[in-house]
Amino acid sequence: xxxxxxxxxxxxxxxxxxxxxxxxxxxxxxxxxxxxxxxxxxxxxxxxxxxxxxxxxxxxxxxxxxxxxxxxxxxxxxxxxxxxxxxxxxxxxxxxxxxxxxxxxxxxxxxxxxxxxxxxxxxxxxxxxxxxxxxxxxxxxxxxxxxxxxxx
Amino acid sequence: xxxxxxxxxxxxxxxxxxxxxxxxxxxxxxxxxxxxxxxxxxxxxxxxxxxxxxxxxxxxxxxxxxxxxxxxxxxxxxxx
Numbered sequence: 498x499x500x501x502x503x504x505x506x507x508x509x510x511x512x513x514x515x516x517x518x519x520x521x522x523x524x525x526x527x528x529x530x531x532x533x534x535x536x537x538x539x540x541x542x543x544x545x546x547x548x549x550x551x552x553x554x555x556x557x558x559x560x561x562x563x564x565x566x567x568x569x570x571x572x573x574x575x576x577x578x579x580x581x582x583x584x585x586x587x588x589x590x591x592x593x594x595x596x597x598x599x600x601x602x603x604x605x606x607x608x609x610x611x612x613x614x615x616x617x618x619x620x621x622x623x624x625x626x627x628x629x630x631x632x633x634x635x636x637x638x639x640x641x642x643x644x645x646x647x648x649x
Numbered sequence: 650x651x652x653x654x655x656x657x658x659x660x661x662x663x664x665x666x667x668x669x670x671x672x673x674x675x676x677x678x679x680x681x682x683x684x685x686x687x688x689x690x691x692x693x694x695x696x697x698x699x700x701x702x703x704x705x706x707x708x709x710x711x712x713x714x715x716x717x718x719x720x721x722x723x724x725x726x727x728x729x
Contacts, residue, residue, distance in 0.1 A: 519711070526707075530700060537693065588687050601686075604693035629703065636711050 515635060522628045529621035533603070536615045541608030542594030544583055546575035553577070583608075 547553040553576040560566040560578055572579045572592050579585075584596035586606050595609035607615050653661065673691065680686050 522707070526700075526704065533700075588684070599687065601692035602696045604690045629707070632707075632711055 515632070518628055518632055522625065522632060525621050525625040525628065529618055529625055532614045532618040532621065536603050536607070536611045536618055537605055539605065539611035539614065541606040542583075542596075542610045543608075544572075544575065544577065544579050544592035544594060546572075546591065547577045 547556055556577055557566065557571075560571050565571065565578070569581070570578060572585050574585050574590065575592050577592070579592045580594060582596075583592050583594045585592050586596060586599050588599045589606055591606075593606045593608035595612065597607040597612060597615075599606050600615070603611075603615065605611065652658070674680060674686070678686070678689050678691060680689065686692075
């Protein structure tokens, strides 16, 4: 009789939405981590810098001849020509194409080549957190419901 | 499972966080300025460890818990 009552009470708890939420969570979680590691491992768009003194001298002379030896076109830290919209990252000590920012959570610069992966990761991360919070809350309350039904 | 009441647990959690954070900075990383911190993989390690723990807890507490059949939306299949 007790078994019958428990079964009846539990069948009235509609939990079909939780299956979809669990599925949604794991898909979002795995995809978010995939794009996160994509952004971590990627080359964000490093600009090749001149390492030898001769190459640096040639670059400076060439830029001066073209009338482009100013801070917009020339990086004084890398001693090289840099494309427009690129910026020198003081943490990596390199110039990055379409530099957005240096992200300590990614441990990499966000630039031309990993900006897409970074934005997809952020969007999935924002989706993933409330789903997990809701699932944790529901798991706790369902567990109490089950215990309550069994004690009847 | 409740080990401590909230008024003990909250200061304990804050203290544990500060001990871990300050201990890592002072004794493990030995960095002097906040900018030095950004050149270490400390923050990415915090996120990666959190993400890993999130996955472990999801599997253990939610998928494999006693109410897992309810969480997966099949309440009567396992209980009856």
